[in-house]
Amino acid sequence: MVNTLSHLGIGLLIAAVAGLSSRQIKIVAFMAILPDLDFILNTLLLAVDQNLNHQMYNSMYYLLGHREFMHSIIFVSFVTIYVWIREKDRTLLIASAAAIFSHIYLDYITSWKMRPFFPFVTEASTIGAIDFFDPVVTLISFIPIVHILIDRAKKNGIRNGFLNGGNDWFRALISGNHSKLYRQLLVIFTIWCLFNPIAKIFLVSAIEDVEGHNIDYQGSYPVSPGKFLSAYSYNDTHYRILVSSYWSGVEKSTFVPVYSGDTSEFMPYVSRVELLYDSSLPGEVDYPVYNVSASGTNVTVILRDARNPYSQYWAYFKTEYVFVFDTEVGDYQVYIGRHGQYSEPVPVNLFE
Template sequence: MVNSLSHLGIGLLIALALGFKGKKRNALGFLAILPDLDFIPYILFALISGSVSHEVRNQLFYLLGHREFLHSILFILLVTLFIWIKTKDRLFTAAGFAAIFSHVYLDYATSWKMRPIYPFSTETSTLGAIYFFDPLANILPLLPVFVLLVAYMKGHGKWNGKFNNFCTFVTKNRSKLYPALLIVLVIWLAVLPVTKLLLVNYISSVEDAKISYQDTYPSSVGKFISAYSYNSTHYKIMEVSYWSGIEKRDYIEKINVNGAVPDASTYVERVGKLYSTTVPQEIDYPVYSVSEKNDSVAVTLSDARDKYVKHWAYFKTVYRFIFDAESGGYVAYASEQGEREERLEKNWFG
């Protein structure tokens, strides 16, 4: 997940490296941010999701949700086919594919789980190899945006006398500058998933345990939060980095029961089954907290890594189920990214 301006910059960088100007350059910039326009269908989903069945809601989420269908391989291919049909321009079609693919790849390689092969599979996955505030991935693509901004301002009689040396340098070297920047960016984005693999394999050997590659989450530049099931009652959480290996360790209890709650395990099992039916399935290491008050049982479900990540993370969602101990009925709530808790519609769960 890279900021939209940097996504735009990558599209423009591809265009400038290949010599496209005018409308075709702008079109490639647009294609590089096209997947993030899924916020528009997501608004529609939010408006109608409460009035449909659970099964329909899930399917609509796959189609209309943020970082769902518009971030899939099928969508990339459909857009590429459309470009070819409209233009019959091989180079522009290839550039269009590269622009939209760059967006999906960057989101997939950073910190958010997606369904890249939907509708053939609804399983989520991620590379999670690049921190979403990665300096190179975010800042380097801003250069072509700045270049075009300066050109635009000067063309409209503004910023005269400013950035003259910069403009002269870019003009003289643009045939080599833009391809070089693009190559540097591609190498960087290709190497980081490999270095993460080496780190995960190293941590696995040190711990003598199978550490999940995709569930090892980038928490800052060069650092990750990793976890695995240590035993039947606890997860082991680790902060790891390229330069220090395992820096911190902690153990998180899988099920915490506050007081004497009859049938606590039954409630935990029920919450697990309810959660398994909903989307987007963001929790990888489920932690349950069970308590009882006034003939009701509360079960909180969160991810074991939640408190170890300061900024946004796909798993920073907390669910809370309130069960009526007598009737067995329940009300569910959820809070995302530390925001205010909201009550969920019944059709969230099957």
């Protein structure tokens, strides 16, 4: 599972292979988790977003949003320059840069839409070649953490048959003979993270041959190890949704209507939602579908991604935007729902 602990584990691998001192290892470990501290900035943004106009909110989001500026290459450059000025140690500099870069790349290669080249490229993108629950990344990144826990247990005098049994692998970790293992794990991790984006290119190409239609590389998201969820616009009224894997090709497919409900009378509200959402951040929805309904003086337009029903865990696909327009007064409210749970009305300055 790719999370902060995973990033910490990779940072520890890099530090161990670099042969750093105890203090330097702590610095590299901190570098590996540093980008995720942007949740503090994101919290600050949420605290003041109602007081910002739309343009200011978007500008602040680029800088303070989660997986935004602190997950960018320019941020990596600033941090590594600071480490060099502060420490003047080339090995530490390389290890620190590798640790923080590994964090950003690992997020980018899984499923998160990011802006790693901000401010030069403001369009969100993703490689999306490795599943969030990828077993190889999870296992490799957690081994150093497990080793630390076992070592701490050993120092505290904890003994049991599991730790002292006939398992040579655990005995090697406990005895500290792990430097060679860490080098091997880091090589495997690097090869795995470079190999999967290339493998995905061949899979997407194979799907295109079967479908006779261009398939968006970034729009093909991993939904489980080796399995991807793709979509494309089949015609003006439907998307085609595909589930494919490396070992079976296209496993299943279906069509999803772009519009449902009463669109004949209330299509102008759908058009307005399109314009409002296109001006907002973070822009999770890649293949928008709209459900329109009316009750009294209210017209409700629900916006979601066409892939929502086909992804069990992916947060972006479980996000819905509910626009409620008052046809008499002329104003509207917006609710954001994740996994069926809806928030209080969000500030309209997020959209205009």
